[in-house]
């Protein structure tokens with residue numbers, strides 16, 4: 478194996494001949510690419526830099542820090558973390574510096590420049606005792622760690638695009654009751670813009686609808702659940718959300734074929750009527766009507782998706798508290814976490830104020846708060862959703878929602 482490992486005492490200064498600048502994020506200060514050199518007009522393109530760093534992902538790194546802190550508090554576990562695709566190392570370094578109870582962090586990148594830079598950044602933050610850098614293909618390293626006594630209780634997979642190429646090995650490298658963190662930025666397949674790519678990569682049919690983003694997130698969870706099940710592992714989402722250009726999952730991995738079956742039982746299929754907005758959910762594809770029971774139009778069918786909860790409420794409540802304590806209520810990400818709490822136990826889809834107004838040709842689009850209030854007054858639970866600023870979730874059927882629109 479051509480894996481290289483940076484020892485704590487090794488002199489890590491190499492001839493990194495790229496323009497670098499200091500980047501401060503959370504409690505760490507790193508050297509990263511001089512981003513102004515990699516921009517198109519005013520838009521920074523982090524992918525053009527020789528080593529990747531995306532300032533827009535700071536919010537996710539904050540949420541990840543808060544989540545891991547909460548996980549370690551509630552499970553009373555010392556964390557051994559593998560940040561398998563590290564680039565500058567910012568993510569793993571922040572875990573090492575900001576999450577209490579971290580025993581060890583491994584960083585890794587296939588890019589030699591990234592490896593050299595992460596070694597500099599380890600030293601720069603005085604984390605030589607806690608953090609080790611590797612220079613390897615993540616799949617090779619993950620497969621090496623997928624053995625008794627070598628597994629991590631946190632494995633983080635944050636790739637360019639789809640996480641699919643890494644998931645089999647990543648899931649096997651997570652210790653029993655550990656956490657797998659997954660990022661996906663290939664939203665075009667997951668949200669149904671490139672249907673065939675979604676079928677090819679995720680073995681699932683996406684739906685192009687008002688709730689495509691949530692559907693994509695649930696396709697992604699479903700895929701990880703099916704991947705775990707192949708190895709007799711139960712996978713259960715602890716926190717899942719989507720924002721801007723990405724989707725992010727934190728999933729618990731547990732050994733047990735019976736448990737894996739229980740996870741599989743939470744997968745299912747959905748039909749959506751683009752004409753009237755009606756939604757049907759079934760466990761099996763063949764039990765879905767191909768024609769809308771509300772208006773008789775042809776429906777779109779998608780799945781398999783995860784139909785269970787997106788978050789574990791207990792852990793999410795703790796994450797909200799920790800996020801507030803670490804970063805404050807005003808910091809981006811807090812509202813997402815609060816909203817996730819509100820929308821738990823709600824259906825796996827949502828409507829938006831403009832979708833209903835447009836579909837049913839209402840002249841005025843009511844404000845979100847008034848629809849939620851009206852639904853609640855009629856005895857239906859209704860909430861906002863973090864997926865869309867105009868989105869609402871409710872168990873009320875489409876004709877009830879339309880009646881409410883008429884009354885507003």
Ligand SMILES: C[S@@+](CC[C@H](N)C(=O)[O-])C[C@H]1O[C@@H](n2cnc3c(N)ncnc32)[C@H](O)[C@@H]1O
Nearest residue numbers: 529562563564568586587588614615635636637
């Ligand atoms: C999106 S970046 C990681 C960003 C980083 N986690 C952060 O928060 O800033 C993905 C990284 O994966 C690396 N990479 C791509 N394929 C890889 C592979 N097969 N093994 C290891 N690293 C890989 C790339 O060089 C790149 O640095």
